[in-house]
Each structure stands twice: as structure tokens, then as C-alpha cells.
Amino acid sequence: MAVVGLGWFGRDIAIPGIERSDHCELGAVVSGDREKAKAVATEADADRALTYDEYADGAGADAYDAVYVVTPNALHLPHVRTAAAHGKHVLCEKPLESTADRGRELVAVCDEAGVELMTAYRMQATRSVRWVREQLRDGVVGDPVQVHGEFSFDLLADGDPDQWRLDPDLAGGGALVDIGVYPLNTARFLLDADPVAVSAETTERPPEFDGVEEHVAFQLAFPDGVTASCTASYGAGTANRLSVLGTEGRVVLEPVFDVDTDRTITVERDGAAVSVDVTEPPEITEEFDYFATAALTDMETEPDGADGVVDTEVIEAVYESVDSGRRVSLPEE
Secondary structure (H helix, E strand, C coil), rough: EEEEEECHHHHHHHHHHHHHHCCCCCCEECCCHHHHHHHHHHHHHHCCCHHHHHHHHHHHHHHHHHHEECCCHHHHHHHHHHHHHHCCEEECCCCCCCCCHHHHHHHHHHHHCCCEEEEHHHHHHHHHHHHHHHHHCCCCCEEEEEEEEEEEECCCCCCHHHHHHHCCCHHHCCHHHHHHHHHHHHHHHHCCCCCEEEEEEEEEECCCCCCCCEEEEEEEHHHHCCCCEEECEEEEEEEEEEEEECCCEEEEEECCCCCCCCCCEEECCCCCCEEEEEEEHHHHHHHHHHHHHHHHHHCCCCHHHHHHHHHHHHHHHHHHHHHHHHCCEECCC
């Protein structure tokens, strides 16, 4: 693997995840800062330390078979295009890109090059989340009726407004695209369905949140009358929870969206509730091993690039709903 982008997630989460995996090893690290790349390569024992320009030129391409792109959202496409041009498989962080059009172009680039593309929704690799999906399919809480998901924290707790997440050109949005996408995609995954309409509200708070939303609340309408109510905030107390209400009960995961956390699953039914504290393997490592298995075999890759594009389309519908004040319909497959 080559890790493209050496922010905190790439350095502190992804690289250790690769080191723990059974089917991946670190071949190269790529950064816009040469000294950072050298320092990380030395610490992680990577074969090559590359700048973005060297990566684009194909330097050190023999040191890796696939790339993990974890740069700001609007930089995903050029880095994925480079990987595809060199015949490298791609694991790309969510959201797939800053706009749906760029996301679709990213998918097309990989299709044309014949390389695997996976959108890095680590929740789909998380055993507790997958277990809940199986229980929902088995009707443990009856037929799903409503999903409620919330994810929030104080982005400016350290007082630093100078970060790409607050740059609309790099991020493509605010709390919605960075953390609101977690309940959005996880709801789609658990229900095994895509929304048909969305309505939403956002709040900005200049000067720090100027051009990107600090808070977002959106409701998704799924087929058969199922709904999902999702909230995300960059300026609130910590919230990290997802629940599915069914005709015969409810299942709750909390905390659900943290990295490598111990989750609690609670199932409520027939007037009783059972809670289980779950200890499971790190989902980032499971994600890398799953991706490697798909790239090395004929196994179908899920979530693929198309899955990532759906979320970018929903994100744009959320913003359209905010601008128009109306419910926005989404195309049905």
C-alpha cells in the first residue's frame, strides 16, 4: 500500500492499521511536505517517501500495488487518477469527492483503467455494525420504521480555525460531508436501500463557519415509508449514536462512529432490553484486509465507487433542500 495524505488519520490510524493487517504492508507514504514524508517513512519503515509531484510522476511506483487516498476531499480525483494511470488499485476515503460529478469522474477513471475502487466506509467493515444488519434482516425488531443517527463534536476545541475542513473549496461542505456522511451511509447500509427524497436544515456561524455549515439536520425518505433522521455538528457536545426502530422493538449502537472503539449494542423487545459490550478487531485493519482480498481475488468489492457516488448525490440534495426550503426527490434506480 501507498498512503497518500499524511494528516492525523493517515499517520495515526491508517498506517498502524496496515501494519496490523494480514494482507497489506506499507510500501510508500506520500505528502505535500517532503520532510514529513521522510519522517513518517522512517518511523513506519516504508520503502519510499514521496512528494505529491513525485507520486504523480510515477516515482517509486514499484514499491506499492494499491493506494489509500486520505487527502482533503477535493484532491481525491487527481490522486486517484494518478493511481489508475499506474495500474494501482484504490481505497479512497469518504466522501468520494467534493461533488457528485467529480465522484462519477473518479469512478470512470478507475473503470477505464481496470483497477479496483473501494470507498473507505469503515463502518461497513465493523463487525458490530454488520451483526446489527444481520439481525435487522432476520426481523429481530420487526420491520424497520425509523433510523436515528447523530454524530457531533467541537471541531474548534483546540482553537484552530486554519484547517481544510473549514475550506469549502477543499471540503465541499461542512459537518455534513465530514461526519454527517457516517449516519447517512450507515443507514443506507443497515436498510440495504437508497433514499428517494431528502429535506434538511443547516446553520452557519461566521466567521469560522463561513461557506460551510456548523450544524446539519436532515431526514431521508426510503422506499416503503422508512425514514432516517440524521444530525451532525462541528460545534456541539459529543454525540455518537445510531438506533433503528422497528415494528417490534429497537436496536441501538453507542458509541458507533468512533475509530476502534468498544461499542455497546442494546436490543429492546417485548418490554425487555439486553445490552452487550462488544470487543472486536480494529475496523480499519478489517477494512484494509477486506480491500486487499478483493484486489487479490475475484471477490466483488463493497462498498464500491458507485456506493460512494450515491452519498455525494444525497449530499447535494441536502444542500438543494436547504437552499430551496423544500423536500428534494432523488432518482430511483
